[in-house]
Amino acid sequence: MPDIKFTEYESGKNKDIKVVVLNGSVDAYNSEMLSEKLEAVIKAGFYKVVVDCSKLNFISSSGMGVFLAMEDDFLSHGGGLKFTAIPDNIMNVFKKVGLSDIFKTYAQESQALDDFNRGI
Secondary structure (H helix, E strand, O other), X not given: OOOEEEEEEEEOOOOOEEEEEEEEEEOOOOHHHHHHHHHHHXXXXXXXXXXXXXXXXXXXXXXXXXXXXXHHHHHOOOOEEEEEOOOXXXXXXXXXXXXXXXXXXXXXXXXXXXXXXXXX
C-alpha cells in the first residue's frame, strides 16, 4: 500500500495561505488521509491553499476526486486550491481528466502565492 506524507507551512504576505507538500502517492487506500488533511486546513481557518506536488509520485482518480470535492469548500470562503511543481507524469493525468482546466497550475510556488496575494 503506497504511503502519503504531508508537510505544511503558512505563507503569503499575511500568512493566510497554507502550503501543503504531498510526498509519496495518493490512491484509493489513502485518499481519505488527503481529504482529512484538507478538512483540517479549513478548520484551522485557511481557505487559500497551494498544493506542492514536487514530491508526488502517483495520484489515482480517488485522490483527484478529493481535490474536486473540496474545491467548493475553499471557494465558498473566498479561497481555492492552486497546484505547483507538478511532475510531468502527474500533469499528464491532470490533463487527461480535465483537472488542468479546473485548477490553476504553476511551475513555482512563488507564482501561485503571487496570484493569491493579487486576488486571482
